[in-house]
Amino acid sequence: GDSVTQMEGPVTLSEEAFLTINCTYTATGYPSLFWYVQYPGEGLQLLLKATKADDKGSNKGFEATYRKETTSFHLEKGSVQVSDSAVYFCALSGSRDYKLSFGAGTTVTVRA
Amino acid sequence: DVKVTQSSRYLVKRTGEKVFLECVQDMDHENMFWYRQDPGLGLRLIYFSYDVKMKEKGDIPEGYSVSREKKERFSLILESASTNQTSMYLCASSLSTIGYTFGSGTRLTVV
Numbered sequence A: 001g002d003s004v005t006q007m008e009g010p011v012t013l014s015e016e017a018f019l020t021i022n023c024t025y026t027a028t029g030y031p032s033l034f035w036y037v038q039y040p041g042e043g044l045q046l047l048l049k050a051t052k053a054d055d056k057g058s059n060k061g062f063e064a065t066y067r068k069e070t071t072s073f074h075l076e077k078g079s080v081q082v083s084d085s086a087v088y089f090c091a092l093s094g095s096r097d098y099k100l101s102f103g104a105g106t107t108v109t110v111r112a
Numbered sequence B: 001d002v003k004v005t006q007s008s009r010y011l012v013k014r015t016g017e018k019v020f021l022e023c024v025q026d027m028d029h030e031n032m033f034w035y036r037q038d039p040g041l042g043l044r045l046i047y048f049s050y051d052v053k054m055k056e057k058g059d060i061p062e063g064y065s066v067s068r069e070k071k072e073r074f075s076l077i078l079e080s081a082s083t084n085q086t087s088m089y090l091c092a093s094s095l096s097t098i099g100y101t102f103g104s105g106t107r108l109t110v111v
Helices: none
Strands: A003-006 A011-014 A019-021 A023-026 A032-038 A044-050 A056-059 A062-065 A075-077 A086-093 A100-102 A106-111 B004-006 B010-013 B019-021 B023-025 B031-038 B042-049 B064-070 B073-078 B087-094 B106-110
Touching (some): A003 A086, A003 A100, A019 A106, A023 A032, A023 A086, A032 A062, B010 B019, B019 B106, B031 B073, B042 B064, B042 B073
Parallel strands (some): A011 A106
Antiparallel strands (some): A019 A075, A032 A044, A032 A086, A044 A056, A062 A075, A086 A100, A086 A106, B019 B073, B031 B087, B064 B073, B087 B106
């Protein structure tokens, strides 16, 4: 079945550092790929998405590119802020239904 | 903005109790979902529904049931709560994969 594997955390960074969270997937067909973010005490929010190979999703300075050849969707941000401290989830939706499959989540803490 | 409202942020229940978790969305979405979130395991799908009175099992349905009598409301039922059901429960709704909206979650503790 479809599955997502993402980098284990926790990750601790200083402000203005570069952030990468690795995500790889296993799926049949052509899934859509997502990054969701969960701030402390809140539900999940969609951060960015990509629906086909070579698409780049971007939002709030974060970027991820859908790489079919490496089955990856790594999240990057060039200069993190304290406000980026959150749990980040990689997710995919299969080509045949609306269900989302999530990775285990990566906790990111940014220190001033 | 679409709003998904979960009736309780925190619940404490006793082992063996029947527990109802309520979720209401206000944007006429067909699709609704219940996930549980546990550290190191991410989100796991319990049940979902693509239409009123319709339900399908997700990856971990054991010990749970659901009800969807109206389009806007999707209830998760723990028939006989157990301590291993202590978790964060998240409800979501969508029109498609692109439009998932999550509620704030209900943190359930079973003692």
